Every structure is written in structure tokens, then in C-alpha cells.
Amino acid sequence: MDWVPIAWLGGIAFGFAVFSVVAGALTGPRRYNRAKLQAYECGIEPTPQPVGGGRFPVKYYLTAMLFIVFDIEIVFLYPWAVAFDSLGLFGLIEMVLFIATVFVAFAYVWRRGGLEWD
């Protein structure tokens, strides 16, 4: 039952967004030509690209991996924070050990230059 209001709001939001996208295609003028349908690159001939965008810097991939590591750390931190009062000293020591372990990996990545962008 808790989720019924979310379903209402979600229905309205999705309906509005889909309506806008469809309406935008119908209300506007349609006077296409070849240049308009090309990818925009400030007026020069667009660079040929393989489908899906071709290659991109591996740094983004590394950032995504690091994000997953830290996101999982956060997911573990939340229940601990909520139940903090009932866990006592044991909970604190456990969590400090956990944070320190992840921090070792973080320090390694930092030292190896995984966080440098140029």
C-alpha cells in the first residue's frame, strides 16, 4: 500500500513525458534537408563514427569501478548508521576496520595515479 502514491506520481510523470515527446514531434514544422539530419559538429563534416560511439578514454571505466566500490561501502554504512545505538562499541570497531580496509584500496588507487585526470 505504501507504494500506491509513487505509482500515481510515476504514472502522471511518465504520461507527461511521453506526451511531450510525441507532441513535440507532431506540433513542429517538418522541413528536413540533408544538413539538418547530420550530426552537429560546429558546421564541419561530422567525424565518421562506428555505431555506439566508438572508443572513449578508459578513465571513465575506472571511475565507474571506483564508484561501485564506494557505493557498496555506503550501502553497508547506512544500516550500521541506523542501528548504531544498539550495536555499541563492537559496531564502531567493526565499521572503523571496514572503512580502513576500503581506504587502503583507495590510497593504493590514489598513489598509483588512478585519480589523476589530465
Add this chain to the structure above:
Amino acid sequence: MNDTASLLADDPWWLIAFKAVCVFGFLVVITLFNIVFERRVVARMQHRIGPNRHGPFGSLQSLADGVKLAFKEDLTPSTADKVVFFLAPVISTAPAFLAFAVIPFGPEVSIFGERTTLQLADFPVGVLYVLAIASVGIYGIVLAGWSSGSTYPLLGGLRSSAQMISYEVAMGLSFVAVFLVAGSMSTSQIVAEQSDWWYGVILFPSFAIYLVAMVGETNRAPFDLPEAEGELVGGFHTEYSSLKFALFFLAEYINMVNVSALATTLFLGGWRAPWPISLWDGANEGWWPLLWWIAKVVILIFVFVWLRGTLPRLRYDQFMKLGWKGLIPVSLAWIVLLATVLTVRRETDIDTRTLLFTFAGILVVGLLLSFVWDAVAARKEATKLEVRTAPRQRDAFSGGFPVPPLPGQSLDEPARQPAHSGAAAPDAGTTGPDTAQEGDRG
């Protein structure tokens, strides 16, 4: 189940629908307001007037812009992945609306004779829900950049997603301190816990980290790198036109409202009246709190505009450095410190003042050490610099034409004697016999 959840549980369906429509309408209207507000305020900051033609004080400007966009040509590049290109604005906009669902914007009121609370839904994991839904919004941006089949949108989309996930980590870590103190992840519970002190005051470091992270998370100036027009044209929405573009714009502004509302809920006491007003008994009852809540959100929106009017855009490496090397380690250290303080207070009978003084002492010693460290490093750097740029003698005519000396350089004394006399030898080790010889010859 707390009061709010039980109040919400017996809402009839028409009340739920009514509140959902109101929330939707509020978000659309406040977006229209925000765009005009931002343009007017930033214009004042830049000694301009800003839009003032449509409606009183230009208040209908964004409505006019919306109508104009609806009648613009809807282009799809021939290289685009049609289906995803079509879906990306929807994926970006819908979560922006949905994230607002758990924000409490008022206490118990009566709507058409039905007791309810001014909040759409209340979960024990409310804040986690906001984070989860906000993450879905990032898919819209990545997919928009990817599906355009064009260089700039792809780069913009990648940048944008890297930026948002980096700052989401800092944002998530800044919440941990709130959960530690409140003992709950439910938004209504967190507001209820702030009846004495706002968490923005007692957990100020978390609040500061959140404020930086929320600007990074919404791609706003000075962190609007995905839209750095000097580098990437328009970023991920370069290829979008007409209402599809309008949807991305709407999503960005709703996300601004969302993070501001979340900041209000977690750090600024939610709908509770600020201090001087809170002395009045009726301040936290009935419909008044809605006013305080909107005022707090609009003040945070003003902070966004203020930042845009004040700060230049960061470089990408500086931006990532701030997120990964600044905010994340600081928030981890702050969480450990806070948890330690709370545990010590609970387990031992050391009073808070002693504890505060101890930590203040540690902080002062740490700061002093870092100053000493900085001073030593600066001296080392200075000696290095001195060696490199030591004042040299410079022959003004060495390049064939006269060149003035650079700072720190001095010109050669023009030789009075022809070169064979050896007079121009300031660098020669002036040992005794040599000088004597020269003197003899001169």
C-alpha cells in the same frame, strides 16, 4: 510504523491522487518560476535587467519559451539510435518527478475534511529511495549522449555520468552522519528529530559536503562541465530540439528543487519554522509550515544562482580532484570521528564539554602540524625555485638584436676591452694569481 506512516496509510484513493497531482503541478510551476527567478537574479548580479516583457516582472517568460519550443522542428540525426534517442528524455524526466515523492513539506493537516500529512509517501528507507531514483535519472543522460551518434553528445554524456557518480559518493557519505544522529532513514522521522537543533548546525561538516556535492550532482555552475560550451557545444543534449530538449531542461531544474528539498529535509529542519518564528506556538501547525518549507527551498535555489553568478567554471581535472581527493576522504574521516564521539559519550561518563575540548585540542595540533608541514614544503620549493631562476647574466645582443632582460636577470656589462683581454669574466673563479695576471696585462 510512526505517526506519519499511519496517517498516510488510511488516505482514500482520491486524496492520494489529489496530492500526486498537486506535487506534479507544484514541480512544474516552481520550475517555471525558477527559470525566471534565475534569469532575473543573475541579470541583477551582472548589472542587467533580465527578461521583463512577458507578464508582470517577466514572470511568464519561461511559459512563453516552453510554447515556443513546442513549435520548433523536432530533429533526429540520421546517425542516431532512434528508439533510445526517443526514450532518453523520458528516462531523464520521470525519475526527477518521482524523487520528490518522499519529501515531507508540512505536518498533519485536513484536506476536504480528511486528516492527512503533507507528504506523498513515507518509507523507512526514504532517503535511500531518493538516491536510487536519482541514479536512474543518470541513465537518461548517458543514453541521450550515446544514442545521438555524434561526438560532442557522447563526450558530454560520459563526462556528465562520471561527474554525477563521483559526487553521488560524497553525497551518500554526507547522509551517514544524519542517519547516525537521527537513527532513522525515514524523511519524516528525520524532520521530527530536528525539533531542537537543525542537523545543518550540529553536523555542519556534513552539510558543507552536501552543499558542494549537490551542485556537482545537478551539473550546475561552477560544476557545469558537461555543458561547457567552449569544449562540448551543449553536452549530452546537443542533438536534441523541440520538446525533447525542454524535457531535459525541466529535469535539470526539478533536480535542483529535489536536492534543495532534500537539503531542507535533512539539514535545515524540513518544514519546521526557523528560530525567531518558532517562538510563536502556532508556527509548526496547520498550513504555515508549507510557507517555511518553500522559503527554505527558494533560498537554496538562490544559492545555486548566486554560485552561478560568482564562480567561474572549474577545469575537469580540478573538479574530479575536489570530489575524489577532497570530499570523499574528508567525509569518511568525519563519519569515523562522529561515530567515535557518539560511542565515547554513550559508553563512558566523560561529559560532552571535556570531549569537545579534547577534539578541539587534537584539531588545533593537527592544524599546527599541517602548517609546519606546509612551511617546510614551501621552503623546499623556494630553494628549488631559487636554483632554477637564479639571476643570470645575460648578453643583450646574443640573439642578434637587443632584448631587454627578464625579471631577475641582469645585463652583461659591455666589455670595454676586446674579448681577448679576458675582462668579461665575472664567472671565472677569482683566484689570486689570475687576478694578479689580469691586472698585469691591463
